[in-house]
Amino acid sequence: MNQISPALADTASEARQPDLRRVNSNPDFWYPVAWSSDVRKGKTVGVTFAGIPIALVRPEEGGLFALYDRCPHRQVPLSQGIVNGQTVRCCYHGWAFGRSGRCIDVPYLGKGKLPNGVRSYPVREAGGLIFVFPGDPEKAKTVPFPKLAQTDNPAFKTRHFSPRVNCHYTFMHENLMDMNHQFLHRRQMGQIKARFLGQDRGEDFIEARYSFMRSGGQQPLAERLIFGKHKDLNGREQPVEEVVTIRTEYPYQTLRITDKDGDLIMDLWAAYVPVDKDQRVTQSFGLLSVLRPKTPLLIDVIWPVLGWFTNRIFLEDKDIVEMEQAAWNEVGYDRNVEIFPIVRELRELLVRCGCPQDVKPAPEPEKKPA
Amino acid sequence: MNQISPALADTASEARQPDLRRVNSNPDFWYPVAWSSDVRKGKTVGVTFAGIPIALVRPEEGGLFALYDRCPHRQVPLSQGIVNGQTVRCCYHGWAFGRSGRCIDVPYLGKGKLPNGVRSYPVREAGGLIFVFPGDPEKAKTVPFPKLAQTDNPAFKTRHFSPRVNCHYTFMHENLMDMNHQFLHRRQMGQIKARFLGQDRGEDFIEARYSFMRSGGQQPLAERLIFGKHKDLNGREQPVEEVVTIRTEYPYQTLRITDKDGDLIMDLWAAYVPVDKDQRVTQSFGLLSVLRPKTPLLIDVIWPVLGWFTNRIFLEDKDIVEMEQAAWNEVGYDRNVEIFPIVRELRELLVRCGCPQDVKPAPEPEKKPA
Amino acid sequence: MNQISPALADTASEARQPDLRRVNSNPDFWYPVAWSSDVRKGKTVGVTFAGIPIALVRPEEGGLFALYDRCPHRQVPLSQGIVNGQTVRCCYHGWAFGRSGRCIDVPYLGKGKLPNGVRSYPVREAGGLIFVFPGDPEKAKTVPFPKLAQTDNPAFKTRHFSPRVNCHYTFMHENLMDMNHQFLHRRQMGQIKARFLGQDRGEDFIEARYSFMRSGGQQPLAERLIFGKHKDLNGREQPVEEVVTIRTEYPYQTLRITDKDGDLIMDLWAAYVPVDKDQRVTQSFGLLSVLRPKTPLLIDVIWPVLGWFTNRIFLEDKDIVEMEQAAWNEVGYDRNVEIFPIVRELRELLVRCGCPQDVKPAPEPEKKPA
Structure with missing residues (x-):
């Protein structure tokens, strides 16, 4: 946590930087709409x-x-x-x-x-x-079409979800990227702590890698069913060895989990699509691909539990990002004091790849289409 | 349909012409309010x-x-x-x-x-x-009081209706005047086609005359009860010979139907009264006078059917004019591309007889009334 | 009623006087919030x-x-x-x-x-x-903490209430101060008429004293239970001899009733706390202390009746002040024509002690609190 760049320390108050919540989605990409x-x-x-x-x-x-x-x-x-x-x-x-x-x-x-x-x-x-x-x-x-989780891989089963959230799409990116927010999910997940392993970045992407350590509470059933039970020789739970990689590759976001051998076991693809002109309502579309366990049919048995679990987690995220938007609406500008470098860099990426709000997101209907 | 005046081709973009949806009702008329x-x-x-x-x-x-x-x-x-x-x-x-x-x-x-x-x-x-x-x-x-359909003519029975519609009053005038919108009522009326017979106009009125041709589907019961069944010698349905005359005589609108002998069989009078300051909500008042058939009591028998039928038709019109208003609200100005000359002339009439929105529709309460 | 100061006759239109409904509550006081x-x-x-x-x-x-x-x-x-x-x-x-x-x-x-x-x-x-x-x-x-009715006096029993009202707090002060509004409560109170006895005022307070005369209708049960039945020698009802003193001592308001010997029998303390930034929603907090009658337990018996009665009265007041706010919202400024001198002086007091709306009611959160 010592990489905080002083140059970014007061992002919100810098006149040159536009308010992140006034940066529109760049329309020159493929967006899911239904x-x-x-x-x-x-x-x-x-x-x-x-x-x-x-x-x-x-x-x-x-x-x-x-x-x-x-x-x-x-x-x-x-x-x-x-x-x-x-x-x-x-x-x-x-x-x-x-x-x-x-x-x-x-x-x-x-x-x-x-x-x-x-x-x-x-x-x-x-x-x-x-x-x-x-x-x-x-x-x-010419703009590349995204890879959609593991929808074309029969070794995975894919869940669809598409919640509508009353916030600017950028809150969604920040929420998922900052894994220090596990405190929010303490009722669903128990006490787990994210360990930041490293990052990678480029002109149009940023990626953060984490592992998780259980510091208290019980492992939830859905988590156990997917990852297995972690116990050490004395029957005590061990640190989880999976690596969670979150990547915003503008305008999409993915979360991939690999096991201790580096094999992919879960692959989430998400797009956050602005609904209204002011882009304060976001239609999310998510594809969550889970590696089918070796036992046939087990995936179908755990599927509803997994759905229930991810939905509960998601509702907590929805509530919190909507509170963030509500605060922005009241205050009238972005007053966040971000201390986590990866989130600061994500914010810069979103500003860099998006469009200032006064740029029209799409041209007016044309006069004489061919 | 070849009378389209090129001079009017781009009405909405002409700076001299105010946006029709910003033209207020002229208060110097008698308006029904209850x-x-x-x-x-x-x-x-x-x-x-x-x-x-x-x-x-x-x-x-x-x-x-x-x-x-x-x-x-x-x-x-x-x-x-x-x-x-x-x-x-x-x-x-x-x-x-x-x-x-x-x-x-x-x-x-x-x-x-x-x-x-x-x-x-x-x-x-x-x-x-x-x-x-x-x-x-x-x-x-001195301003003349309107003639209210056939409310004082015992040969007619008059139905009252007063729906509230969430749109500017001008959409109501345009809707009724343009009989090419029968496509909207295809579920109620079947496939009928309006034939434009001619028009008449003056400083404060415009009138269009139509006949209708059934091009498919069944004649609805209510229509048949009022006008009779039209069959030719071979039992095929014939073109309807009634003439429908729609007239906006500012600020009122009438629709009159005459039979093949030119006798009045239906007479609708309507007023569209702005409710709110921005005049985006309209309280309509309608008086629909129907000639009593020769068979006594028949009018009372068909009355509920007629009510149900006109109400169904009206709800379709209400939905569509509210969609027009919603589009105006989103776009922020009138972007209609009108190709039908009678509607263009109606729009000019409504601008000419109404008040620009910055003119106060009524004076402030006076200090010392007599 | 002959004290109407001509200098105040056109308060609302005087440019120097701010619109009363744009005067914010002065934050340098103790306000109840829960x-x-x-x-x-x-x-x-x-x-x-x-x-x-x-x-x-x-x-x-x-x-x-x-x-x-x-x-x-x-x-x-x-x-x-x-x-x-x-x-x-x-x-x-x-x-x-x-x-x-x-x-x-x-x-x-x-x-x-x-x-x-x-x-x-x-x-x-x-x-x-x-x-x-x-x-x-x-x-x-240093700012004095208010005296809260008779909450610390065992001879009184105190009722709590905290209705939320959709109006600017100043309407609440005016409503209670102007006892000529008993016409509003004619269904609850019958026909009673306020007699203005006198006033008192200072830099931060104004006080009006009234007695009441029943001019028709029946004395309500709750009133009778608290004050007793007033009849003259012939069995006719007599003028009430209690004195009602209403005082706005900025920012609080009290209503005190003394009996014919000058002893306090009822003591109401109220605060009107702005909820929203524009101060068009008021959270009221009231403490109503009633002298316990000599008969033990009687207070407990009449308590629900008193609650019901005061609630009914209050709902009428709530409706009317919300209508006043609605009119202000539509008109856009305060157009009241006040003829009652005590209310005029109250209005001056509220302007004098409050803050113009462009003054921030409270500083922004500080950078480094100790």
């Missing part, structure tokens, strides 16, 4: 990214497409309309828009006079999630 | 017009009167008080105000020292409605 | 004074202490934490703060590097209430 199973064939669903309404449309035949979710005529959501072949038809006056956003039909107007359409968004489906690229569509071709 | 039956003898009821609180007071003897609904002493609503002879007495310290708004009594003050009173509003009752004149009282003498 | 019984041993409770969050902490051993209720690390409420010996430990990362606000421990940091602490507040307990001194702590030593 589960694939939520948009059935022949249906349309409305979501938002940072206040931008997006209609996800799945025709009976052919792939999903994503359009700006306001009919250019009277601005009502296209996602309230009906899917009609390869178009979505506005529920109000029946204007129809195709996959590219072009206006295909106005029932009471000649084909030669059709008005402008709406913007479309690049869309991809993977790991059970629907991703859109809300930023510059040109960049969608 | 049903007569809602203000019983010896009672007082509080309403608002564009955020202006108005107390309607009905003494045991003599006609209704209307006062600014804040006691000048401590600003609490007079409509929370009690009716006392020809006065309303504030519930707090018992100050009493007469029909003209003059302060008549302060229980703990000599008659010679009575303070200023409150403003009174011209008030009229007709067709089961209470109307006030919120603007310049001098104009109340 | 009942002692609400903060049990080993527990912490969060309250606010004018938007300032304050954690009340009661260790198992030793007296209560009060700290600024935001952990300096991440601003979450310390009152969500746990009491640990003579410290409160933040629930998130376990930082611990002592009685003076000093940071005592960060579990993952060396003792030599502990960060700044939080501000502490002087605290006192009396009459069943917890008081804090939100202003300059130096002044806490």
Whole structure:
């Protein structure tokens, strides 16, 4: 803990540094916005990214497409309309828009006079999630698509979760990265203490490694089922030898646990997607892959316990980050006094990779899409 | 549909044209604010017009009167008080105000020292409605009082309705005027298509005439009961020959249906009254007069069906105009791309006859009313 | 009523006079913030004074202490934490703060590097209430502590109440001081009329004395039980001879009733504590001491009736002051036309003793508390 850089000691008060809670998510990435199973064939669903309404449309035949979710005529959501072949038809006056956003039909107007359409968004489906690229569509071709935990590895079973949290997405990154917050989970986890093992960083990522030591209390059942019981020769519990690696690779975050042989046993991938324009509401999407134990079916037996356990932990995190947001709302600016170097560096990363709040997170719908 | 005027093509972006949703209702008209039956003898009821609180007071003897609904002493609503002879007495310290708004009594003050009173509003009752004149009282003498559907014609039976809708009143006018929105009512009406027959206009009114063609689906029961079943010689359904005339005669709107002989069979009168200061909530009042069929009592039999049917239709309209308002609230300005000339002209009319939002819709209560 | 000073006739419009509803409570006084019984041993409770969050902490051993209720690390409420010996430990990362606000421990940091602490507040307990001194702590030593009705007098029995009211605290002072508002309580009290007997005033107090005359209706049971039945020789009810003295001694208010011999029979003490930053929500604390009748136990019998009666009266007052606040919110400024001299003088007192709204009611938490 002696690496505290004096240069960063008063981050919040430095005029050059923007308030972290006013740094918007960078739209030039792939963001999950819904589960694939939520948009059935022949249906349309409305979501938002940072206040931008997006209609996800799945025709009976052919792939999903994503359009700006306001009919250019009277601005009502296209996602309230009906899917009609390869178009979505506005529920109000029946204007129809195709996959590219072009206006295909106005029932009471000649084909030669059709008005402008709406913007479309690049869309991809993977790991059970629907991703859109809300930023510059040109960049969608080159910006790498994330690896989604172990969703494509049959040795792992993957749990889906998608809680909505009333806070800026940056609180979520800080919460997970700072493992000194185990005090918060004392009722679920007993007394455990994080040991910081080291870190790694680059232009767009930061990674922290920890091990954990039980300093009191009982090992929870879910933890025991996954990691096994740790006892020494005298029957006393031993230090856990797993290594927990938390990594923010902008804009995603992962938590990976390896056993004493360095083999991966748990892999969590999470994305924190801003819902509203001010980005004070976050839709989280998480994929938690757990290595299947050697005993067949054991994973299915422990699955509900694991779900219950992770949910309890998560609710405590949700409460605390919402309290942080509430304090920010009242105070009006970020007054945190951070002493942990890895969190300070994470904050710099989030400022560096995000967008200042006055930069528009996505362009206005275009006039004449192709 | 080839009359689209290029000069109007980008109305919303023209700096000279105010945003239609920021144009306030012109207060120099008679506006309904309550049903007569809602203000019983010896009672007082509080309403608002564009955020202006108005107390309607009905003494045991003599006609209704209307006062600014804040006691000048401590600003609490007079409509929370009690009716006392020809006065309303504030519930707090018992100050009493007469029909003209003059302060008549302060229980703990000599008659010679009575303070200023409150403003009174011209008030009229007709067709089961209470109307006030919120603007310049001098104009109340000359501004024409509207004709209220067929409320005074025994050949018609009249239905009352008064839904509150969370949108600017102008959305209501546009919704009814543009009959191309039948797509919205496809579940209630089946597939019908409006045919635009022509229009008429003047300084303070605009009128559109339509006929309707069924292009698919079944004729609804309520429609059939009123208009009869349309079949051709081969038993196929025929085009409907009724003419629907929609007219905005500022600030009111009517929809009249005439049969193939040009006789009136249905007459709807509606007023859209702003509730709040920003005029984003509208209290509608509607009078729907239906010609009694020749068979006695038939009108009473079909009345509930007609009520249910019109209510279903109306709820769809309410949902859609509230979505339009929600979009306006998010976007912050009117971004509609209107292609239908009659709606463009309606919008010009509403701007021309309304008041820019920074013009006070009604004067402050006066110092010493007569 | 002929003392109306013309110089005060247009108070609200005078530019020099601030709007009374924008005058903040002066923080340099002792304010009750909770009942002692609400903060049990080993527990912490969060309250606010004018938007300032304050954690009340009661260790198992030793007296209560009060700290600024935001952990300096991440601003979450310390009152969500746990009491640990003579410290409160933040629930998130376990930082611990002592009685003076000093940071005592960060579990993952060396003792030599502990960060700044939080501000502490002087605290006192009396009459069943917890008081804090939100202003300059130096002044806490000299500013007099209020006399709390007859809480220390065994001849009286004291009732506690603490309703929250959605209005500025000044409406509460005016409501009680102006006894001409008995019209409001006509359903509870019947027709009684206040007679103004005289007043007294000083730099920081104002006092009004009234007697009451029943002009109609029945004497309520609770009133009769406390004061006895008033009848003249012919069995008709007589004027009540008790004197009611209402006094605002900034920032508190009292109402005392003496019988015809001048002996105190009822003593009410009240404080109106602003909850939110804008001071539009008031947490009232009241202590109502009633002289025990000579018949033993009678006080216990009438106690519930008295409670019910005072509660009914109070709810009417709560409704009316909330209507006053609602009117102020809509109008945007204080437009009251006050004609009663004692209320005018009360208003001047409240302006004189309070703080203009742009003066911070309490300093920011300090950097390094001792």
